[in-house]
Amino acid sequence: MKSDRQTLLIWILRLLSVIVIFVVAELSIEFKLLSPIFLSKPSESIISLFNLFRTGIVFELLYQTLLPLSVAFVLSIIIGIYLGIIIGSVKLLREGIEPFVAIFFSIPKVLLVPIFWSIFGFSLEYKIAYSLVHGLPPILINVIAMAASTEESHLKIAKLYLASRLQIYQKIVLPAIIFGLLASLRMALNLCLIGVIIAEMFVGTTGIGFALRQYASTFKTSEFYALIYLLVTISVSVNLILLGLEKRIVARRVLHPVLRV
Amino acid sequence: MNLKVISFRISIVIIFFAFWEILPTLGILNEFSVPKFSKVIVRVAEILNPYSSTSIIPTGFYNHLYVTLFEIGVAFFITLCIGLPIGFLIGGFRLITQIYEPLIYLIYAFPSVALYPLIVIILGFGPQSKIVFGFFLGLFPLILNTIAALRGIRPSYILIARLFGCTTIQLILKVILPASVPFIISGIRLALAFNTIGVIFGEMVASSVGLGFIITSATYKLDALTEYAVIVISLSVTFLILEAISFAERLGVRK
């Protein structure tokens, strides 16, 4: 059992490692050990970040990227639960679809970006649709697995107590699905974000992905890094929050194998 | 294998391709955005045929294919060379694991694609940027899986080996390494998948050769047929590569 002091120590060490990297970066670029053309001093990048905030560019970019992200994420959840329950509860569907989902999960979905552009053109729908393709599979797989496992082992017990179909859904299937959902939520969100950025980088004139491409090609490195810091902050905080939630709610109670990456 | 299940799967496949053929024909899907399946297959054949290939793709399809495969191969090799040792280093010492594993987890969750434009301006449009990017993408899943593999070794193996008087080196070579192989192989497969994603994405966004490049330029030229054809070919190729590794994995796990 880790004592509180040990945990504190570990966090300090982690923070120190990160700080050391920043300091080394700052000094190497200052003293021209690393090329200042391609890299930007962390201090300058942070200043750029403030500027971007000041001029409101950040908010515009965030809106352009986070809007399709949220829509795609919510859609993934809704479609994931709906389809997942249906597929998970019907044995034939579940077994039949299983290899397809596995294949879909492992192919490089970047190859599909041009198809989405061809169909939707450059628009909000394009970003949402492509991001959905990234975020849906983990949720779907998890919900299917949950619905399936409750289907088999727990239904027998419920039948012994003469539980009605509704009671079974309410008290056994739904809670299990929600747990499966929570466990895959974080992964889905990360994947949705990757999806939106890929879509924006491939083609288009809006969003963080586009901005990154733009800043890089015009050699505005400090703005580029500023956006990266922004992304890192968002990604790390969201992940830490969700990880915390996961540990408290999910980890102690889930007994079924859950997809983990 | 259940006959019902097999026929179900076959029917799904048939329905999928049927839709692909019928919807564009009926105009429900715009033919310029989604060409008919039959036409796409014809184009695939034309591209794969070395004689007709150059009329569609100026420098010939196979050159691009080899470039892509080469980039993936090199990225994969570097990922293994760097990822495995780091994975063992971090995973092998409980203290280091405790400190750094969450950090690597966070890096893994971060959309690394965002860094690609930077890699391009540093390394240029050539294969180096794709290789480096592919490597970067595949590195962290490999490290995480290696760490998990080491953690998953049953303590009883180590106990028994110690009881028989194993030295540390013997322990590593004869117990830890073999015990962690299955898990590590799945990490290697994941790494290859990510290497592939990185290389192809890199080619799609900033390159002048390679499968990704053909797809992108066909897309911009509104040549939907070539676009879809090369996508189909690329999907098949990557699927085959990954299946090959899964197959090897299953052979090894027969024990």
Next chain:
Amino acid sequence: MKGIKIEGLTKYYVGGNNTLLKVFENIDLFIDSNSFTTIIGPSGCGKSTLLQIIAGLIKPDAGRIIIDGQEINSPRPDIMSMVFQDAGLFPWRTVLQNVEFPLEIKGVNKAVRRMSAKKYISLVGLSEFESYYPNQLSGGMQQRVNLARALVTQPKILLMDEPFGALDEQTRQKMAMELIHLWQHTGVTILFVTHSLAEAAYLSDRVIVLSNRPATIKDVIDIDLPRPRDIEDPILAKIRKKMWNLLGAA
């Protein structure tokens, strides 16, 4: 004096709330060479801990273990082997390779260790299965391979921690008979920990009954019956009853 001398053995355990629990205190015991001794006691009384201290895996807080005049404070694969309930065979090695393992570690020549391994594998009756993998074998067979592996180094002492615990009743009985065979064939000193009173009575020359924590030696029962013993033997039944009463009052 040949045998295992346990002198003043004491072991504490730090529980939750930082309380000090005595597992056992000042245990004195002597186990004769070539004998078959069983230790029984209520769950959690420290039998496994005692065995592991003898094996050199855990350090006692006081007291010592002396085997044939040598003090033991670390694992001694040259004189001892240990068998656990979980066979712990390496799934990536065949039966033959698993049994060879201890000799491989010692650096024994390949031909020699192959021969030794084969010999002990045939001793446990699994010669046909030499090239099988552990996952292809039943629980009982895995434990037999485990036994072969433990004996291949020709140890003086064999420590066994509930080795048949995971097996079904019939297999347990078979394994018990085979164990006696092996014991008589190799002349090894066996120290056996079990929950099963029937096993204890059937197998041992001597049964050491431990009390609840902090464990002390409640009683030592000597069983003078010749082998092979009959499970149905009424004397064994009486001994079992005696053990049961001792444990019940523990």
